[in-house]
Amino acid sequence: MTQPRGVLPDTEIRAAIAAGWIALDQPAAEGQVQPASLDLRLGTVAYRVRASFLAGAGNPVADRLPDFEMHRVDLTQGAVLEKGCVYLVPLMESLALPAGISAVANAKSSTGRLDLLTRTIIDGGTEFDRIPEGYSGPLWAEICPRSFSVLVRPGMRLNQIRFRRGQAALDDTALAALHAEQPLVTGGPAVIGGGLGFSVDLRPAGTTLVGYRAKPHTGVIDLDKIGHYDPAEFWEELHTDKGRLILDPDAFYILVSREAVHIPPAYAAEMAPYIAMVGEFRVHYAGFFDPGFGHAAAGGHGARGVLEVRCHEAPFALEHGQVVGRLVYERMAALPERLYGAGIASNYQGQGLKLSKHFKA
Helix, strand or coil: CCCCCEECCHHHHHHHHHHCCEEECCCCCCCCECCCCEEEEECCEEEEECCCCCCCCCCCHHHHHHHCEEEEEECCCCEEECCCCEEEEEEEEEEECCCCEEEEEEECHHHHHCCEEEEEEECCCCCCCEECCCCEEEEEEEEEECCCCEEECCCCEEEEEEEEECCCECCHHHHHHHHHHCCCEECCCCEECCCEEEEECCCCCCCCEEEEEECCCCCCEECCCCCCECHHHCEEEEECCCCEEEECECCEEEEEEEEEECCCCCEEEEEEECCHHHCCEECCCECEECCCCCCHHHCCCCEEEEEEEEECCCCEEEECCCEEEEEEEEEECCCCCCCCCCCCCCCCCCCCCCCCCCECC
């Protein structure tokens, strides 16, 4: 019998672990299997490399590593990954994907909100974060702290992986039909074209606070410390009543979407950056939206998308309501056992403008 196409839910991910095509060096951690993804865990050593690289067709990552390695960092007692440096860390998970199953990786939400560039590379890989069907081999995390130095330990989860059987992305016609059936955004119009567009909120109700900009010289962030740090030590508040924000080149910003997003239980979504022609800036690192995010079925009433913005090349004036990205919706292969926010201690259900979980509210 032909199995349904779409993103694999938590039940199939656990079955894949049991079947061995997802292999774990250590038993799965609590909460590691998410509704539509698997968190990936750091191993015990980080390799400081002089440049980011891809293995290239036919080349194992381990064989390319001597060309770039500068020194090794033992993570077993915790170690600092320095701002502006590039590291390669073998992960505790490896894959032997069966035919018809491909995968895509992305940074977790808290990772992206710290401007912690984290990408997955594989043996023979020619793209970051993309794992083709039939891949068999290890997974590596490339980590480059951009704004803050961070303290990490083995088992920490900075990125996650999503598995797909075939392709089940909704085209614009199907997306419009789904929105007509159950609204996918509130607080703004549904702009559909190559996905569901979302815009930036620079006129928030009742406040002039529109976002945060990372300070250039700060202390280290221990990624195990939740709700610990004073935001004022790491972030500058951004206030405006003009509906406009001028982005400085190479500065990092946390902003928020004007629209509240809803992901129905039978769907997942991935945030894709908007086309470069509207401005030279990046609007996210973390891109997965799990089934139930912001949805009433999981106790949500819409959740706004947090934008992790880095401007390039030249200063850029960002205007309120400007479309800056889009959500690509995909069908799930089956309903997940648990939804985002429903009993899994999700950190960002119902969110508005919000820093990572490491900072005090």
